Amino acid sequence: IAGITQAPTSQILAAGRRMTLRCTQDMRHNAMYWYRQDLGLGLRLIHYSNTAGTTGKGEVPDGYSVSRANTDDFPLTLASAVPSQTSVYFCASSPDWYNEQFFGPGTRLTVL
Amino acid sequence: EDKVVQSPLSLVVHEGDTVTLNCSYEVTNFRSLLWYKQEKKAPTFLFMLTSSGIEKKSGRLSSILDKKELFSILNITATQTGDSAVYLCAVEAGGTSYGKLTFGQGTILTVHP
DSSP: OOSEEEEOSEEEEOTTOOEEEEEEESSOOSEEEEEEEETTTEEEEEEEESSTTOOEEOSSOTTEEEOOSSSSBOOEEESSOOGGGOEEEEEEEESSTTSOOEEOOOEEEEEO | OOEEEEEOSEEEEETTOOEEEEEEEEOTTEEEEEEEEESSSSEEEEEEEOSTTOOEEETTEEEEEETTTTEEEEEEOSOOGGGOEEEEEEEEESSSSSOOEEEOOOEEEEEEO
């Protein structure tokens, strides 16, 4: 692994289903983030984690949850997907919360 | 509410042209401004600016920040087709305990051969 990986690359999901988007980084970065990108709205922060064991809410956290059990992994869970969660999801990391953020390749999620 | 506005929203040029992309912001407790280039997938980091008047350069790309007038510009000289991308500006607000980035809508740059 080099950098940040996300899985799956894309997914079509029925409304009401539970889904976990995976994010793994091998750079030993302390801080990790989840964004969604929508046309006309740009990138918006969903949740963040400054260090393993801690998480916080970003700008649009409703309907999403995260966990940070270790430094490398930061999964994003949609407990019961809705069509408005159709988006491209990017995971990002930075050495610490005040450094520049580096982005993963993204997951394209469609909720029908 | 923090706000970042980029202009123009889209730009079409020919190879060899020079372009200037603009980013203005209104952010509480400004900490830094970042530029990213987004091609088909992930945004890739270009520059981080924290001090006014100091130009950052990387090859044909350069950027400068004006903290008094609350804007930044990204210049690309001698453009190439590989410069075609969406350029994103983001501003980090201070006074928080996390990397709170507010992104602009992006500028779509298309460079024709």
